[in-house]
Amino acid sequence: FGIGLDNLTYKWNSPANAFELFGIGVGTHIAVSADGLPWLVASDNSVWRYDLNAGGFVDVPGGLLDIAFGADNSVFGIGLDNAIYKWNSPANAFKPFGNGEGTDIAVDPQGNPWGIGHNHTVWRYDPHAGGFLEVPAKIF
Numbered sequence: 001f002g003i004g005l006d007n008l009t010y011k012w013n014s015p016a017n018a019f020e021l022f023g024i025g026v027g028t029h030i031a032v033s034a035d036g037l038p039w040l041v042a043s044d045n046s047v048w049r050y051d052l053n054a055g056g057f058v059d060v061p062g063g064l065l066d067i068a069f070g071a072d073n074s075v076f077g078i079g080l081d082n083a084i085y086k087w088n089s090p091a092n093a094f095k096p097f098g099n100g101e102g103t104d105i106a107v108d109p110q111g112n113p114w115g116i117g118h119n120h121t122v123w124r125y126d127p128h129a130g131g132f133l134e135v136p137a138k139i140f
């Protein structure tokens with residue numbers, strides 16, 4: 001999956017060797033769940049997920065700047081306040097997660113979020129330390 005220059009959602013079609021329009025999803029950031037379904041962050045920071053039952057994208061409560069999935073299907077995002085949030089399915093909401101904040105997010109194979117801070121520092125969540133630790137590196 002990817003976001004095209006037109007901000008529409010595209011999916012790679014291997015036999016055709018081309019990206020094809022997927023649904024009517026418009027976004028600036030995309031992440032794909034372990035079960036292969038995309039979630040989007042739109043230019044107005046609204047969040048959308050593809051729902052097979054609905055046959056299209058449905059609105060998700062809350063607003064984000066960035067979104068990422070873990071291999072364990074955990075969903076993390078950077079909130080409008082730059083804090084890190086984790087999707088809580090039973091509550092159908094993003095809930096604050098740890099003491100981290102940043103501008104961009106990724107999730108490692110163990111389901112732990114990593115973030116890029118405002119000053120280009122890199123942070124990773126360490127469950128044994130109970131919070132985010134700075135990684136001795138800077139992203140320029």
